[in-house]
Amino acid sequence: MKSEPPPAALATTPTLEVNISADLASVDVMHLGRLVTIMRNQNPDNAINPEYAKTARKCPPFCIQPSELALGVETIAELEVLHFLKKISDGDASRLVIDSRTKAWVEKGVIPGTVNIPWDTLDIGKSDQIAVQDILENQLGVRQRDGFMDFDQAKTLVLFCNGSWCGQSPTTIKGLLKIGYPAHKILWYRGGMQDWESLGLTTLKPADH
DSSP, X not given: OOXXXXXXXXXXXXXXXXXXXXXXXXXXXXXXXXXEEEOBOOOTTOOOOGGGTOXXXXXXXXXXXXXXXXXXXXXXXXXXXXXXXXXXXXXXXXXXXEEOOOHHHHTTOBOTTOEEOOGGGSOTTTSOHHHHHHHHHHTSOOEEETTEEEOTTOOEEEEEOSOTTOXXXXXXXXXXXXXXXXXXXXXXXXXXXXXHHHTTBOOBOTTTO
């Protein structure tokens, strides 16, 4: 599926010094049953979270990912993620934004409105298969019919992890494609937490979410 352009009326009109875009100040989303406003940090001295300032990480495993991860999987950025999150918060149950990071990374902060499904719990062929099946059916909307997986009602997903140097969400995406998850129902936020943090967008700490 081609990502839809973020509508001008996604949320509030610009009233801040640092807006998200020329016609968008903030976006309200639901996170664990409460309303959270996503906006950019207004402090002119704010700097990127030190966790995402590091530039030299050993490769492997922290290798640069391609801009196109797989045929049919669309790569998106922040405005499209915000549009997706707003749709979900407005009641669209056919979508899901998945944070593929493991607990240690999640403890550093999360994007409001996202759901954490660590890559190693959905590592097709390696993770516990009963747990994998439970995730596929109860969170992603995949059904079993006559011994085969039915993806007709499967959710359209956005997956992300730490950034363009992180392989957690790519591993999940490749695994889903191998079992037949439709590529047009998978979108990839390649920039992940690093790009989100670099723009000063709202995150929640474990104590907050």
